[in-house]
Amino acid sequence: MAGREERLAESRRLSQLLIDIANQAKVDFAETVAPFGLPVHLARAILMLDSPSPMGDLADQLACDPSYITGLADKLEDRGLAERLPGEDRRVKLLALTQAGATLRSGLSDAVAENALVLRRLTETERATLAPLLEKLLDIDTR
């Protein structure tokens, strides 16, 4: 068994790798999205709009304030990519992709997946090894 200092050093190194990978993924995402003519935050929103969604739910998913969603929705509407639909509860507005938005989302989604580091750099076997480790890393924390 490795000593305390060795374990801590390895912990630091792995953490740094994870951070670097996430940063690289962010850069890749921006580069992948750029040809679609969308700012990153609009692209993220579009990818979440699999189906019409209450604006408040989007705020939860994007981990941002609801007031920020108002701005995103305005920009998506300006571009003709989404529209606000009335919800059953009349306080709620559903944000839904237009046909143009759905088409764009489809192309965007494939491009992002194809350019992902995990697909470009790892073999199928390696990905199968990686997946359970990442899932374990992300288990809900019960400290």
Next chain:
Amino acid sequence: MAGREERLAESRRLSQLLIDIANQAKVDFAETVAPFGLPVHLARAILMLDSPSPMGDLADQLACDPSYITGLADKLEDRGLAERLPGEDRRVKLLALTQAGATLRSGLSDAVAENALVLRRLTETERATLAPLLEKLLDIDTR
């Protein structure tokens, strides 16, 4: 061999896991650092100051503009954690931790490593499996 759609779906899922893990790591870092009374960006800078370092080098390491380092250095000096030392090239200033800064850095570094997801959630064997996969993910891109 899996079909195209399956591969893309797996790519999306793994990418999302990596993003979620990085976000969790960011939250953990902030929580770990909070008791030390430091904003996150100052903590990151202190952790990089293993030895006295030209301010420009810090800008490279933190991937930010040199003008931003000026502000960080000011705040570290205000707190008595670092000081500017003259370099051999008299245009260069070396940022160096004070005794107080070095002591704080030591505690900070251990706390961050101990609280890291990779240490809390994975066994030694799992970490050994994960490391080479992460390294491969991060190889310099030569597209």
Next chain:
DNA sequence: TATTGTTATACTCTATAACTATA
């Protein structure tokens, strides 16, 4: 009275451009 979304505003982080001093 509580909740959804909107509006107007303010704040945080970081970069840009012009500057000083050295090289």
Next chain:
DNA sequence: TATAGTTATAGAGTATAACAATA
């Protein structure tokens, strides 16, 4: 002329607080 760090300022991104409509 080029480089290291500084200064003042500006911009992007996001949150806060007060508000209107609805529950």
